[in-house]
Amino acid sequence: xxxxxxxxxxxxxxxxxxxxxxxxxxxxxxxxxxxxxxxxxxxxxxxxxxxxxxxxxxxxxxxxxxxxxxxxxxxxxxxxxxxxxxxxxxxxxxxxxxxxxxxxxxxxxxxxxxxxxxxxxxxxxxxxxxxxxxxxxxxxxxxxxxxxxxxxxxxxxxxxxxxxxxxxxxxxxxxxxxxxxxxxxxxxxxxxxxxxxxxxxxxxxxxxxxxxxxxxxxxxxxxxxxxxxxxxxxxxxxxxxxxxxxxxxxxxxxxxxxxxxxxxxxxxxxxxxxxxxxxxxxxxxxxxxxxxxxxxxxxxxxxxxxxxxxxxxxxxxxxxxxxxxxxxxxxxxxxxxxxxxxxxxxxxxxxxxxxxxxxxxxxxxxxxxxxxxxxxxxxxxxxxxxxxxxxxxxxxxxxxxxxxxxxxxxxxxxxxxxxxxxxxxxxxxxxxxxxxxxxxxxxxxxxxxxxxxxxxxxxxxxxxxxxxxxxxxxxxxxxxxxxxxxxxxxxxxxxxxxxxxxxxxxxxxxxxxxxxxxxxxxxxxxxxxxxxxx
Amino acid sequence: xxxxxxxxxxxxxxxxxxxxxxxxxxxxxxxxxxxxxxxxxxxxxxxxxxxxxxxxxxxxxxxxxxxxxxxxxxxxxxxxxxxxxxxxxxxxxxxxxxxxxxxxxxxxxxxxxxxxxxxxxxxxxxxxxxxxxxxxxxxxxxxxxxxxxxxxxxxxxxxxxxxxxxxxxxxxxxxxxxxxxxxxxxxxxxxxxxxxxxxxxxxxxxxxxxxxxxx
Numbered sequence: 001x002x003x004x005x006x007x008x009x010x011x012x013x014x015x016x017x018x019x020x021x022x023x024x025x026x027x028x029x030x031x032x033x034x035x036x037x038x039x040x041x042x043x044x045x046x047x048x049x050x051x052x053x054x055x056x057x058x059x060x061x062x063x064x065x066x067x068x069x070x071x072x073x074x075x076x077x078x079x080x081x082x083x084x085x086x087x088x089x090x091x092x093x094x095x096x097x098x099x100x101x102x103x104x105x106x107x108x109x110x111x112x113x114x115x116x117x118x119x120x121x122x123x124x125x126x127x128x129x130x131x132x133x134x135x136x137x138x139x140x141x142x143x144x145x146x147x148x149x150x151x152x153x154x155x156x157x158x159x160x161x162x163x164x165x166x167x168x169x170x171x172x173x174x175x176x177x178x179x180x181x182x183x184x185x186x187x188x189x190x191x192x193x194x195x196x197x198x199x200x201x202x203x204x205x206x207x208x209x210x211x212x213x214x215x216x217x218x219x220x221x222x223x224x225x226x227x228x229x230x231x232x233x234x235x236x237x238x239x240x241x242x243x244x245x246x247x248x249x250x251x252x253x254x255x256x257x258x259x260x261x262x263x264x265x266x267x268x269x270x271x272x273x274x275x276x277x278x279x280x281x282x283x284x285x286x287x288x289x290x291x292x293x294x295x296x297x298x299x300x301x302x303x304x305x306x307x308x309x310x311x312x313x314x315x316x317x318x319x320x321x322x323x324x325x326x327x328x329x330x331x332x333x334x335x336x337x338x339x340x341x342x343x344x345x346x347x348x349x350x351x352x353x354x355x356x357x358x359x360x361x362x363x364x365x366x367x368x369x370x371x372x373x374x375x376x377x378x379x380x381x382x383x384x385x386x387x388x389x390x391x392x393x394x395x396x397x398x399x400x401x402x403x404x405x406x407x408x409x410x411x412x413x414x415x416x417x418x419x420x421x422x423x424x425x426x427x428x429x430x431x432x433x434x435x436x437x438x439x440x441x442x443x444x445x446x447x448x449x450x451x452x453x454x455x456x457x458x459x460x461x462x463x464x465x466x467x468x469x470x471x472x473x474x475x476x477x478x479x480x481x482x483x484x485x486x487x488x489x490x491x492x493x494x495x496x497x498x499x500x501x502x503x504x505x506x507x508x509x510x511x512x513x514x515x516x517x518x519x520x521x522x523x524x525x526x527x528x529x530x531x532x533x534x
Numbered sequence: 535x536x537x538x539x540x541x542x543x544x545x546x547x548x549x550x551x552x553x554x555x556x557x558x559x560x561x562x563x564x565x566x567x568x569x570x571x572x573x574x575x576x577x578x579x580x581x582x583x584x585x586x587x588x589x590x591x592x593x594x595x596x597x598x599x600x601x602x603x604x605x606x607x608x609x610x611x612x613x614x615x616x617x618x619x620x621x622x623x624x625x626x627x628x629x630x631x632x633x634x635x636x637x638x639x640x641x642x643x644x645x646x647x648x649x650x651x652x653x654x655x656x657x658x659x660x661x662x663x664x665x666x667x668x669x670x671x672x673x674x675x676x677x678x679x680x681x682x683x684x685x686x687x688x689x690x691x692x693x694x695x696x697x698x699x700x701x702x703x704x705x706x707x708x709x710x711x712x713x714x715x716x717x718x719x720x721x722x723x724x725x726x727x728x729x730x731x732x733x734x735x736x737x738x739x740x741x742x743x744x745x746x747x748x749x
Contacts, residue, residue, distance in 0.1 A: 156613055156615075157617050159611075160611070162584075162604035162605045163604055163610055163611050163684075164678070165605050165635050165682055166605055166634050168605075175619055178621040179620075179621065
């Protein structure tokens, strides 16, 4: 009898050490997420009798509406871009892919400022500006997560559908889309949560109608100093986010259509003139959408009231640049990249262990679901929790270089799982069975079936985690060491100070982050492509 | 009226592998024989419309379809792999082309059932395509390709993944089935034994063109 294609049901027949993979993320989450959050709740869970939930619920519903709209737009714009980048090979493809990823890794406050600079004279702060900025930031999530699955679909299935009379749109809807549904659900739930818990964009581009629970938590902790109410708000946010995550995870665990036809596809160099025009149009539009706001930043880094200048760039090495005395901007750049590297290693390892755990042990699914929880925890709450739990004896990590990368890893692990898990679930397990039948040990059989794809998606996911670290601000604002700020923290500190020099140096720093990110993502892509062709 | 499909000075391939083909297919099964990389599959892809022709023209029943989109050509294709739609059941796969042609669900179900019976898979209607063996999957792919009654059927080494005994048996069996339906078919293979089990109309790729094999 023929074997099933796809992951099959139940855990794989694997060696004992692989069956315990779920323990790694479980310990990581309990120690580094559970303990800090419990500490925060213990400190602040003392709400008075006069507390009312209605204002929080009102904010939650308006934030959900904003997040739905942002997610819908990100999917509508991101899907065609993912399709073009995953299906066709063309000159500049790697660069386009890198450019698309940039907004996701930039500090949200920087993007918000760029849009305020770009559209501030046309649009007043409010829902539209917030939605535009959220769509811009989250395009990369759709393109990367959905594109990773799309690239593995056999393009010949679409040709078969076309030969059976389906128009291009019909072929997409009836053949491609069903196979993308799982990763799309996974990506859309991630985008929704990012928009629902947004802070920087809402603070800079929003008005009173676009508040999120995250901005409310910040308001309650920093302005009103009302920790008990902030705790209740955080719990409400956690409950709503958990619900969305469960919906997304449920769809994702259903797999990319049972046993979808997957392969390591080579990108198609073939294209009719109309296809070529379509590819050119989508790639160019995607780059323009991303680059125009960034160009306004570049303009800011090269322009002063006196005209064109290189002064802001030459000030990067100066300790007193932009009048801040917290170390040189160059030092901040080094710190950010060091933390990004550590985050990539930690989050890549923990996330991959969680994904492998789903394949190898029944408890793995539960752990993978719980590992998505950090998406629902406010970054500021997380930073505060880590500082309270591990910032003083008996375990004081403030002096080490680990505290902030740990926070960034907690934030990035859900993304790593979202990238790695759907791919592993749709890998044909029969390769492992075939290898075993040829005399391979259980370890060798697993590595034969899953090793090559795991290596590729781990590199991609670790790169994404590193990018998250580069742009993260919420937790960094709590955990960054005063003499060694990260680039986003340094930028915010500069922007909080008046003066043209502060703004100019902040723009130059932001541009360094933009260029560094493009280089990082292009390098990851090149490495992934090289491994794939082996 | 000139029935069948004509390949008039059709130039296909890549820069390194160019093939110029003159051929008229009607009421018969024709086989093209040649080693891997000689351009056989690219020729089929060009006829199907997924790869643009570099020159010449393609005429189907007196209509120039050289630049027509794939879904308007009425040309079916069976690939090396069955490429069944994994999210659909066996019968839904066979119904796919009929539904795209606007056939009602009831009639499509009936026709698809008949086709499955014709390829010897009665009782497989509601099965998942993952439950099929290689030979069964290829039969479903054949039924699916024939369901919308294409003017021409292209077969791109459809049995290469099967063992040699099954390959020859299935090739003969399918050829008989196609003849019984008067289907115009172009079959490419690298296996001379398989080619001879199908038809006497055999061409070999030879110096960037096709030459008839003496039988």
